[in-house]
Amino acid sequence: MRKICILLFGVISFLTIPLVGSAESKPVGITPEVMSVPFDIDGTTVLIERNQDNNAIVNPAFAKTSRPCPPFCIQPSNLAVGVETIGEIEVIEYAKEMNLGDEEIIVIDSRTPDWVDRGTIPTAMNVPWTSLNPAKGATPIEIAEILEEVFNVTESEGLFDFSQCRTAVMFCNGMWCGQSPNNIKNLLRLGYPAHKIKWYRGGMQDWEILGLTTIRPNA
Numbered sequence: 001m002r003k004i005c006i007l008l009f010g011v012i013s014f015l016t017i018p019l020v021g022s023a024e025s026k027p028v029g030i031t032p033e034v035m036s037v038p039f040d041i042d043g044t045t046v047l048i049e050r051n052q053d054n055n056a057i058v059n060p061a062f063a064k065t066s067r068p069c070p071p072f073c074i075q076p077s078n079l080a081v082g083v084e085t086i087g088e089i090e091v092i093e094y095a096k097e098m099n100l101g102d103e104e105i106i107v108i109d110s111r112t113p114d115w116v117d118r119g120t121i122p123t124a125m126n127v128p129w130t131s132l133n134p135a136k137g138a139t140p141i142e143i144a145e146i147l148e149e150v151f152n153v154t155e156s157e158g159l160f161d162f163s164q165c166r167t168a169v170m171f172c173n174g175m176w177c178g179q180s181p182n183n184i185k186n187l188l189r190l191g192y193p194a195h196k197i198k199w200y201r202g203g204m205q206d207w208e209i210l211g212l213t214t215i216r217p218n219a
Contacts, residue, residue: 025054028211030092037092039099039122041215046122048092051211061118062174062205072176075201079181082194086169088210091200094169095123106150106166110180111173111204119214121171121207125150126217129172129179132186147190162193169198174205 028050029035036049057063077085086094091107098105099122109116109124116126127150130136132143147153147160151168154161168187172179184197207214 025052028052028054030212031089037096039095041099041122046213046215048095048122048213050213056211059119059208062208067176069176071178073178075175075178075181077201079184079199079201080188080194083184083188083197083199084195085201086198087200087202088207088212090198091121091169091171094167094198095121099123103152104166105169107169107171108150108180108183109172110170110183111177112179115173115204117216117218119208119216120204122213122215124171127183129182132183143190151187151192153192160191162191162196165192165196167196167198168192169200171200171203174203175201176205177203 027035030037030048030050036047039046039048079085094105095107098107107121107124109120109126110129111120111126112128112130113126120126127146131138131146134140134143144155144160148155150166152164152166154164170180170184172181180199180203184199187197188194204214
């Protein structure tokens with residue numbers, strides 16, 4: 001009888017101990033000082049913040065480690081001379097300045113629309129890598145229109161004037177993705193100033209790994 005009582009007491013004691021993972025999640029900030037950054041997207045307030053679930057795992061779309069190379073080869077840290085490689089904090093800062101009305105900045109998602117529809121960085125405009133690529137059917141007229149309407153480049157008598165062009169923050173799916181590098185290299189070939197291009201090499205994979213907010217533009 002004594003053994004049975006001890007066993008029952010042990011079971012009751014175990015059931016009263018808080019289970020690991022059942023405690024409330026601890027706050028997950030962007031930095032120690034910043035929990036979230038508000039954005040106005042088409043009249044709706046969107047917060048860029050991190051997933052507050054301490055047990056959250058990465059979006060399965062970005063969990064794959066071994067995509068075939070080519071074409072999904074690892075990109076270098078320094079893509080081109082003069083092009084600055086940046087991280088998430090800088091992307092958020094550029095996006096915030098753009099959202100506050102700075103017309104000299106544009107955040108560009110270089111992926112194809114099917115990827116963008118799964119989720120993108122708030123404020124980003126989609127300029128698919130094919131749209132600046134003559135090898136993929138982009139015509140000189142179409143390219144000129146994108147340069148003028150998106151990047152604030154002017155044209156006169158067949159010559160591009162980049163003196164008022166925007167600072168372009170470019171990204172795609174991640175360090176294995178060639179879509180934003182393709183856009184960047186085509187811009188450079190056209191004469192776009194390298195110092196006006198910022199490359200978020202980590203792209204959506206790093207953004208998703210950090211649990212940062214995404215939006216689905218066409219949802």
